Amino acid sequence: MRRRLVLLITALALSAVPATPAWGARVFGPGDGVQATLTAGRTLELRFTGASAAGVKAGQVLRVSCSAHPDPAGLLFVGSGDDVTPSGSGKVATGGVLRVQLDRVAPVDECDVWRLDGEELWPPIVARAALDPAGASWVDEVVRALPLSDLLGRARSSKAYVPAASVVGGNVVALGGQTASVPSGQLGYWTDGAAHAVAATTSAAGRRLVVEDLGAGMLRTNVLEQAGVLDGLLFGLGASEITGTASEAHPSPYKGKEALGAHDGVRAAFAGRRLTIRFTRRSAAVFRALVGRRVEVSCVRRPAPGLFGGTLAPPVVHAARARVPRRGGTLTVSLGGTGDLCAVGDAGTLVALFAATAAGHWWSADVAAINVLDQLPDSLAAPGGTAYLTPAAIVAKHPRLLAMSSQGAAVPAGRVGVWTDGAQHALVAVTSPSGRRFVLADEGEGVLRTNVYAELLGLAYLGTG
Known part of the structure; x- marks a missing residue:
């Protein structure tokens, strides 16, 4: 499949910060005079003219990262090869010219330009440059789609989406229905007044771009990447009691590919705000390897299912550092509050991830069910195909999967169900032991x-310490 969908699941599960820097300042594009040429697949020249000339200065260090983007209206679950992103950096010359030697040759259609000469932890994007019509279309959709997530975030109160009358104004208009078209250059908003809301706009090519909250954590969108939906959900929501760099200067001795959990013998329970973690069975050896090291223990409550604005209370992470004792196989730490899922991190390495409450147990079960999606093959279509294979044909090649007779067919826990119409529609499903699908x-x-x-x-x- 477009492997980035499954990779996003993994990245979200393991990352403590957003994968992409936040946006805030103006980002220049082709319409602002950003021009790009690529010679021999490796020598990139960017010219900042017109309005974009004010966004750079001679001597400024900029980094460039380039990508190729598949047809945004094409099949989602198809092979697209490795996600190669040629990159490089250089200094802006007099006249607003930036020349960069990319570190590899690969098909690309668009490049992002990042500032490197500031103090920001996540430096902002300065510009987006198109190399061909496909890249220009992508940049156009990014510019138009980025405000959609923000619109839904602003329109959500703590209990429901606000009426359109409270949101419209400027370039925001009320939609006559959830599928209504949007005038060019404007943002459309619709809600049922409860948990269902739509933000939409129209690209220069006439494609309707939409971000829709269906309620109960269900997202519907055709601009997941263009609108920065995941970045918008993640950036700035978390608040931790521990800040700064890792507490250990030397790398963690833990080299496991996955974090330890209950299946490895990690057990935990709260007594008030005091958390006791026991390392038994296979995890006992890891405990002994960590003796004397200062690790970070962090816990978070399970958020209510939600996507934007008031649907999510900012997840406060209660965290503290503790030194691993020499004996007993038990680590005890006092936190500022309790949580359902907890983690032990050591020098930036996630050592353990485990439930500390009953709610955490079911949350962990749901996450484990989602991780079963890693069984999916790289594509649900034939190589170069423009239509999905039938469920029977997919399962014949990948017996671990379960062919579904319909989109709503039951899928046993631990299995990945696959349904397609043999054409342009497909669905994969998993069921958690909690009963959630x-x-x-x-x-x-x-x-x-x-x-x-x-x-x-x-x-x-x-946190990962």
Whole structure:
């Protein structure tokens, strides 16, 4: 499949910070005079003219990262090869010219330009440059789609989406219905007054761009990347009691590929705000390897299923550092509050991830069910195909998967169910032991529907020490 969908699941589950820097200052594009040429697939020349000339200065150090973007209205679950992103950096010369030697040759259609000469932890994007019509279309959709997530965030109160009358004004108009078209250059908003809301706009090519909150953590969008939906959900929501760099100067002795959990013998329980973690069975050896090191323990409560604004209370991470004792196989730490899922981090390495409450147990079960999606093959279509294979044909090649007779067919826990119409629509589903069902659905024309991401938001803020 477009592997980035599954990779995003993994990244959200394991990352403590957003994968992409936040935006805030103006980002210049082709319409502002940003011009780009690529010679021999490696020598990139950027010219900042017109309005964009004010965004750079001679001697400024900039970094460039380039990408190729598949047809945004094409199949979602298809192979697209490795996500190669040629990159490089250089100084802006007099006249607003930046020349960069990219570190590799690969098909690309658009480049992002980042500032490197500031003090920001996540330096902002300065500009986006198009190398061909496909890149120009991508940049146009990014510019138009980025405000959509913000619109839904502003329109959500603590209990429901506010009426359109409270949001419209400026370039925001009320939509006559959830599928209504949007005048060019404007943002459209619709809500049922409860948990369902739509933000939409129109690209220069006439494609309707939409971010839709269906309620209960279900997202529907055809601009997941262009609108920075995941970045918007993650950036700035977390608040931790521990800040700064890792507490240990030397790398962690833990080299496991996955974090330890209950299946490895990690057990934990709160007594008030005091958390006791026991390392038994296989995890006992890891405990002994960590003796004397200062690790970070962090815990977070499970957020209510939600996506934007008031649907999510900012997940506060209670965290503290503690030195691993020499005996007993038990680590005890006092935190500022309790949490459902907890993590032990050592020098930037996630050592353990475990439940500390009953709610955490079911949350962990749901996350484990989502991780089963890693069984998906790279593509649900034939190589170079423009239509999905039938469920029977997919399962014949990948017996671990379960062919579904319909989109709503039951899927046993531990299995990944697959349904397609043999054409442009597909759905994969898993069922958690909690009874919750998680889906990734391609509804055609590049529209993704999923309730996966809302389950991983709180998890993304657990510290890794």
